[in-house]
Amino acid sequence: GKPFEKDVVRTMMLLRANSLAKGLSGVRLKVINTLIKMLNKGVHPIIPSQGSVGASGDLTPLAHMALVMIGLGEAEFNGEIFPGNEVMKKAGIEPLVLESKEGIALINGTQAMTALGTLTLYDAYNLVRSAEITASLSLEALQANIEQFDEDIQKARPYQGQVNCAKNIREILNGSKLISKGSNKIRVQDPYSFRCIPQVHGAVRNSLKHVKEVLKVEINSATDNPLIFSDRGEILSGGNFHGQPEFSPLSFI
DSSP: OOBOOHHHHHHHHHHHHHHHTTSOSOOOHHHHHHHHHHHHHTOEEOOBSSOOOBBTBSHHHHHHHHHHHTTOSEEEETTEEEEHHHHHHHHTOOOOOOOTTHHHHHHSSSHHHHHHHHHHHHHHHHHHHHHHHHHHHHHHHHTOBGGGGOHHHHHTSOOHHHHHHHHHHHHHHTTOSSOBOGGGOSOSSOOHHHHTHHHHHHHHHHHHHHHHHHHHHHHTSOOSSSEEETTTTEEEOOOTTOOHHHHHHHTTO
16 A cells, blocks of 8 residues: 555654563563654654554554665655665664564554554544534524533533534534524524534543543553563563553544
8 A cells, every 4th residue: 555644754763662662572671772863853654555454453554664764664754665674874863683582573563553643632632623614603503502511511411522512512612693592582492403502512422431441551562562560570472462441442533
């Protein structure tokens, strides 16, 4: 597939550096610093957008990232694409010579799917906010009744997304001369699709909140294998590379 966009690549690199920094992956500080230097200098590995199944982490995408770190592969730098060794030289970054465990530590993780999920979640929150603004304009056009967004109605069914959506719309419409209420309301009940805005938009907000909680855990987790627990003096094999914990909630968006 075509390469990932730059924002996805940069997010992937940052997330991998953060995961390695937990100290459970058995890499030298130099490995993490190389990723950080590449980010700061604007060295962006060319990473295909297809090829990862997620069941064993994002092996293929992360391998393309790691190739540039050791002077192989290709990367974008200042708007041009160069071979890995050339781009690292231009950026003044010394390519890594990997030591024990560092190869698998760089490629065995969930940072491609997590990067995509994080950026998609950000866009989804912006869409929900835009939907609330659009709904508010529609309510003004209808000269709708603001009472259907009353706080007590929402508290009677206190889903946080519903409560927040109604609150946002009340704030947007505060002071509007086109909205009816009390004895001045035009209709006892507005059309169904307008009355149920907090319930429908709120359900989306609830889903996004769950996705956000999952991604916060994933972003700050060690997701390779095996993991090294120096406090116990043990190297343990497990399955933290599997993408299912974030795949299921990401299906919401």
